[in-house]
Amino acid sequence: MAGFKSTEKYIATRDLEVAVNAAVTLQRPLLVKGEPGTGKTVLAHEVAAALGRPLIEWHIKSTTKAQQGLYEYDAVSRLRDGQLGDPRVHDIGNYIVRGKLWDAFEADEQVVVLIDEVDKADIEFPNDLLLELDRMQFFVYETRKTVAARHRPVVIITSNNEKELPDAFLRRCFFHYIRFPDRETMERIVQAHYPDIRKDLAREALNVFFQVRDVPGLKKKPATSELLDWLKLLMVEDMPVDALRTNEKHLVIPPLYGALLKNEQDVHLFERLAFLARRGA
Amino acid sequence: MFSHLVLGLRSAGLPASITEYLTLMAAMKAGVAEYSIEDFYYLARATLVKDERHLDKFDRVFAQCFKGLEPPEGVKIEDLPEEWLRKLAEKLLTPEEIEKIQALGGFDAIMNRLKELLAEQKGRHQGGSKWIGTAGTSPFGAYGYNPEGVRIGQDESRHRRAVKVWDRRDYKDLDDTVELGTRGMKLALRRLRRFARQGAATELDLPDTIRSTANNAGSLDLKMVPERHNTVKVLLFLDVGGSMDDHVKLTEELFSAARTEFKHLEYYYFHNFPYEKVWKNNRRRFEETIPTWQVLRTYGPDYKLIIVGDAAMSPYEITMQGGSVEHYNEEAGTVWLDRLSSHYRRSAWLNPTPKQSWGHVRSISMVNDLMEGRMYPLTVNGIDDMTRELSR
Numbered sequence: 195m196a197g198f199k200s201t202e203k204y205i206a207t208r209d210l211e212v213a214v215n216a217a218v219t220l221q222r223p224l225l226v227k228g229e230p231g232t233g234k235t236v237l238a239h240e241v242a243a244a245l246g247r248p249l250i251e252w253h254i255k256s257t258t259k260a261q262q263g264l265y266e267y268d269a270v271s272r273l274r275d276g277q278l279g280d281p282r283v284h285d286i287g288n289y290i291v292r293g294k295l296w297d298a299f300e301a302d303e304q305v306v307v308l309i310d311e312v313d314k315a316d317i318e319f320p321n322d323l324l325l326e327l328d329r330m331q332f333f334v335y336e337t338r339k340t341v342a343a344r345h346r347p348v349v350i351i352t353s354n355n356e357k358e359l360p361d362a363f364l365r366r367c368f369f370h371y372i373r374f375p376d377r378e379t380m381e382r383i384v385q386a387h388y389p390d391i392r393k394d395l396a397r398e399a400l401n402v403f404f405q406v407r408d409v410p411g412l413k414k415k416p417a418t419s420e421l422l423d424w425l426k427l428l429m430v431e432d433m434p435v436d437a438l439r440t441n442e443k444h445l446v447i448p449p450l451y452g453a454l455l456k457n458e459q460d461v462h463l464f465e466r467l468a469f470l471a472r473r474g475a
Numbered sequence: 476m477f478s479h480l481v482l483g484l485r486s487a488g489l490p491a492s493i494t495e496y497l498t499l500m501a502a503m504k505a506g507v508a509e510y511s512i513e514d515f516y517y518l519a520r521a522t523l524v525k526d527e528r529h530l531d532k533f534d535r536v537f538a539q540c541f542k543g544l545e546p547p548e549g550v551k552i553e554d555l556p557e558e559w560l561r562k563l564a565e566k567l568l569t570p571e572e573i574e575k576i577q578a579l580g581g582f583d584a585i586m587n588r589l590k591e592l593l594a595e596q597k598g599r600h601q602g603g604s605k606w607i608g609t610a611g612t613s614p615f616g617a618y619g620y621n622p623e624g625v626r627i628g629q630d631e632s633r634h635r636r637a638v639k640v641w642d643r644r645d646y647k648d649l650d651d652t653v654e655l656g657t658r659g660m661k662l663a664l665r666r667l668r669r670f671a672r673q674g675a676a677t678e679l680d681l682p683d684t685i686r687s688t689a690n691n692a693g694s695l696d697l698k699m700v701p702e703r704h705n706t707v708k709v710l711l712f713l714d715v716g717g718s719m720d721d722h723v724k725l726t727e728e729l730f731s732a733a734r735t736e737f738k739h740l741e742y743y744y745f746h747n748f749p750y751e752k753v754w755k756n757n758r759r760r761f762e763e764t765i766p767t768w769q770v771l772r773t774y775g776p777d778y779k780l781i782i783v784g785d786a787a788m789s790p791y792e793i794t795m796q797g798g799s800v801e802h803y804n805e806e807a808g809t810v811w812l813d814r815l816s817s818h819y820r821r822s823a824w825l826n827p828t829p830k831q832s833w834g835h836v837r838s839i840s841m842v843n844d845l846m847e848g849r850m851y852p853l854t855v856n857g858i859d860d861m862t863r864e865l866s867r
Contacts, residue, residue, distance in 0.1 A: 212517035216507045220498065227527060257677055257702070273695055358735050364525035365494050371527040411763045 197244075204233070204240040205375075205383045213370040214241055223327050223349035225312075225364070228372030231417030234352040237372075238308035241350060245306065250347075252294040253310045260322030263293040263309075264332050264341075286336050296341055299330060304345035313356040320363035328366055375418065377404065387422055391429060398438040399425055402448045406455075411463060416454040424453035477519070483536045484523060491523045498522050512541075664736045664862060674701045707866075708739035710774050710819070714784030715744045715757055722827035725853055726783055729825070733781075741774060746801055747788045748808040749815060767811060771818050779865045780815060780822035783853065786842040787828070793841055812845050821865045822846070827853040 198214040200206045206214075217224035218241075226234045242249035252263055268289045275283045282288045292300075298307045312320060326332045327349060331342035351367065353359065375383060377400065384396050403424070407415050416424075427450045428438075437449050447468050448454060455461050477499065484491040499522040508514035516537060524533045676699035683698035690696075711733060713726060733740055743753035743765065752764040791798035793808040816822045824842060826833070830852040833839045843850040849864060851857040 208513070209517040209520070212508060212514050213521035216502045216518050216521055219505045219507050220502055222498065224521075225525070257675065270695075270697065277694060359525075361490060361525075365492055367525065368498075368521045369525045370521055371530060 198241055199244065201240060201244060201386075203386055204236060205379060205386055206237075206240075207373075207375075207379065210237075210370055210372065213368055217350075217368045218245070218348050220368075221330075221346040221348070223309075223351055223367045225351045225353060225359075225367040225369045226372060227353050227355055227369070229374055229415070229417050230354060231419035232372045232374060233418060234372060235308065235310055238306060238310075238350040238352075241348065242306040245304075245348070247304055247306050247348070248301070249306045249308060250294050250298045250301075251308045251310060254312055254315045254319070256314050256316070258315045258319070260315075260319050260326075261293075263295045263323070264326065265293050265296055265334060266291045267336050290334065290336060295326060295332075298347045299341055299343040301345065301347070304347060306348045306350065309349065309351045311354055312351050313353040313359065320359050324362055324366065380418070380421070383418060384421070384425065388425060388429065391425065392435070394435045395428065395433070395438070396425070398435050399428060402438050403454070406448065406464075409464065409467065412455075412460050414456050414460065416456075420454050420456070424448075424450060427453050477540075480519065480537065480540045481523070483540050484533065487532050487536050489524065489529050489532055489536070495523050664732055664858060674704070676701050678702050705738060707737060708774070708778045709733065709737045709741070710770075710778040710780045711740065711742040712749055712753065712780065712782040712784075712815075713742060713744050714747060714782075716746050718785050718787045719827075722785060722853070725827050729783065729853060729858075739778075741778070743770060745784075747784070748792050748799070749782065749811050750799055750802075750804045750808060751806065751811065767815075771814065776818055776820050778819060780819040781825060781861070781865075782815075782822070783825045783827070785828050786824070786826055786839045786850070787836050788838045790838050790841060793838060793845075809845060812842075816846065821867075822849065823861045823865055824850040825853045825857065825861060826850055830857075 198206070198211055198218065200211070213224060214237075226237060228234055238251070239249060267286075268291055272283055272286070272289045295307065298305050329342075330346045331340060333340050380400060380403075381396070384391065384400070388396075399421075403416065403421050406412075431450065433449060447464055451461065451464070455464060478496070481491050481496045499519060502508070502518055502522060503515075508518040519537065520530070520533055524530055678700050680698040680700040683700075684696065687696040687698055688694070711730070713730065719726070730742070743755060744757055744760065745753050746760075749767065751767050753767055753770060754760045754764045756763055788800075789798070792800060793812075796805065796807045797803050798807065824846045826839065828836075828839070833843070833850075839850075849861075851861040851864075
C-alpha cells in the first residue's frame with residue numbers, strides 16, 4: 195500500500211506522515227487535534243486521495259448519537275405502515291437505516307472514514323463507539339445480525355478540544371497534534387496552493403500575517419485557512435505590494451482584513467492599537 | 476525492548492498503558508519507523524501521548540531515556556585529557572574512594588565509577604541535562620563527557636539533528652500538570668448540575684404520545700420534547716501568586732474538575748482580592764486586563780460565582796481605597812466584593828487553607844463576614860457544602 199506523504203496541495207510535516215502511516219498500517223483510528231484552520235479536516239481528504247480510497251464523511255453535531263453512525267431503526271414508519279396495512283411491515287429489515295460506519299464496514303474496498311469534530315457530541319459519544327472502532331463490528335439487535343468490517347477502514351477523527359475525551363477511547367487511537375506551521379512551512383503551504391503568486395506579495399503578506407498573529411488578546415487568531423483565503427483575495431484584487439509594506443514599526447490594519455479577523459472585537463482591538471500606534475508616531 | 480520508556484513516562488505522570496506499548500511494538504514490527512530514530516520518536520509520540528498537554532513531558536522523558544542512543548561524534552571519552560578527569564574525580568570522589576579504585580585497577584575503573592556517579596546524579600536532578608552545564612566550576616563545563624553535556628558548543632553533527640527534535644521542547648506551553656485526583660471534586664461539583672429541556676425537540680415524549688394517540692382514537696400522534704441539558708453556568712475567580720503559591724496544586728485540581736464538569740464555565744484571575752481589573756492570561760496579566768465591570772455586564776446574575784482564594788492579606792487591602800499591594804485601586808475591595816455578590820444571586824468563596832486556621836488570620840474572617848458566612852474550605856466536603864448552598 196502506498197504510504198502517505200506531502201502532496202502538491204497539502205504540506206504534511208514528517209511527524210504527521212509517521213502518525214498517519216502508523217494508523218494506516220495498524221488499522222487503528224488516528225485522532226487529530228490542533229488550532230482551528232490548520233487543516234485537520236482536509237487531512238482526511240488528502241489521506242483518501244493519497245491511498246486512492248473513497249472517503250466517507252461523518253460530521254458530528256451536538257445532537258449526534260453514536261448509534262446513528264451504525265444504524266437507526268425507524269420504528270415510526272413501521273408503525274405508520276402497520277396502520278396502513280403495507281406488506282413491507284413484516285420484514286423489520288426494511289426499517290433499518292444504515293449509518294456511515296455500516297456503509298464503511300460493508301464497502302467492497304477499504305475506505306477512509308472521517309469522524310469530524312468528535313468533541314461536538316455528547317460526553318459519552320466516544321465511549322459508545324469504543325467496541326465498534328476496536329473490533330470494527332457491531333450487532334444489529336432488530337435483525338439479530340452482526341455487521342463486521344470486510345476491510346478495516348482507515349478512521350480519522352478530528353477534535354477541537356471543546357471536551358476532554360475519555361481515556362479508554364484515547365488508548366485505542368494514535369494521536370497527532372497539528373502545530374501551527376512555522377514560517378518556513380507556511381511558505382511551502384502558500385507555494386503549494388498558489389504556485390503563481392508573486393514572490394514579493396507572498397513575502398509581505400506573510401509578514402503582515404505573522405504580525406497579526408502576534409497581536410496579544412485576539413479572540414480568534416487567523417490560521418492557515420484564513421491566510422489562504424486572504425491571499426486569494428489579495429490576488430483577485432491585484433493588490434499592490436506597497437499596500438502591505440510596513441516599514442514603520444507600528445501596526446496598520448491590513449487591507450481586506452475581513453478575511454483575517456473574524457469577529458468585531460478583534461477588528462476593534464486592531465483599530466484601537468493602530469490608532470494608538472499612529473498617535474505614538 | 477522499550478519498556479523503560481513507558482515506565483519512565485508513567486513515573487513522570489503520563490498515563491501510558493500496556494495496550495499502547497503493545498501498539499508501539501506492533502507498529503515497530505510492521506516497520507512504520509524503519510531505521511530512523513526521528514521516525515521512531517514521532518511514532519512513539521503518536522502512540523503513547525494522547526493529549527497535547529503531555530507532549531512536553533514526553534519530550535523530556537524521551538530525551539532522558541535515549542540520551543546514550545546517539546553518541547555524539549567528535550569528543551570521545553577517551554579523548555579527554557587525563558588531568559581533567561582527575562580533577563573531576565577529586566570533586567566527586569572521596570580520597571578513600573580514589574584509593575580504593577586505584578587499588579582496583581586504576582583509571583578505567585575511575586572512569587566507570589564516574590559514569591555511575593554522573594548517571595546517578597542526573598537521575599535525581601530535575602531536568603538532569605543541566606547538571607554538568609550549570610556546574611560552572613567543573614573542568615568539564617565546556618565539554619563534559621556525558622552525551623548531553625558534550626553537545627554544548629559542539630559543531631552540528633549528523634546525529635545532533637535527531638536529538639534536537641525532542642530537545643526543542645516545542646510543547647512547553649501546553650503542559651499544565653493537572654493531577655488526576657479530581658474525581659471526588661467532580662462528584663461534589665456534579666450536585667450543581669441543573670437540567671432543563673432546551674433546543675430542538677428530539678426525544679419522544681412517551682406519556683404525552685400515549686395520551687394524544689388515545690385522544691386521536693388510536694391513530695398515532697407523536698409528541699416530542701427537547702433533550703435535557705445541564706444549564707448551570709459558573710463563573711470562577713481564581714487568586715494567583717503570592718501566598719496562593721502553596722495551594723497551586725489544589726486549585727489546579729479544582730479547576731480541571733470544574734472544566735470538565737460544566738459546559739458554561741468562565742474563569743478570571745485576580746491577585747489577593749478582586750478589584751476593578753481581572754485577567755485571563757497570567758503571563759500577560761499586566762498587558763491584558765479586563766475591567767470587572769465588563770465581566771459583570773457580560774455574565775448575568777444567573778451565573779454562579781465561585782471565588783477561590785486564601786484571603787490572607789493585610790486588612791487594608793480589603794477596606795481601604797488604594798490598599799492594594801500591586802496598584803492604586805480607586806475603590807476599596809469591599810465595594811467590589813459587594814458589587815460582585817449582589818450582582819450574582821448565588822456566590823461563594825472557596826478557601827484552600829484548612830478551616831481550623833481561619834481564626835488566626837484577621838482578613839479571612841473579614842472576607843467571611845463580607846460573604847455572609849459563605850466561605851468554604853477547598854476540600855471535597857467543603858465543595859459539597861458549597862454546591863448545596865449555591866443550588867438552593
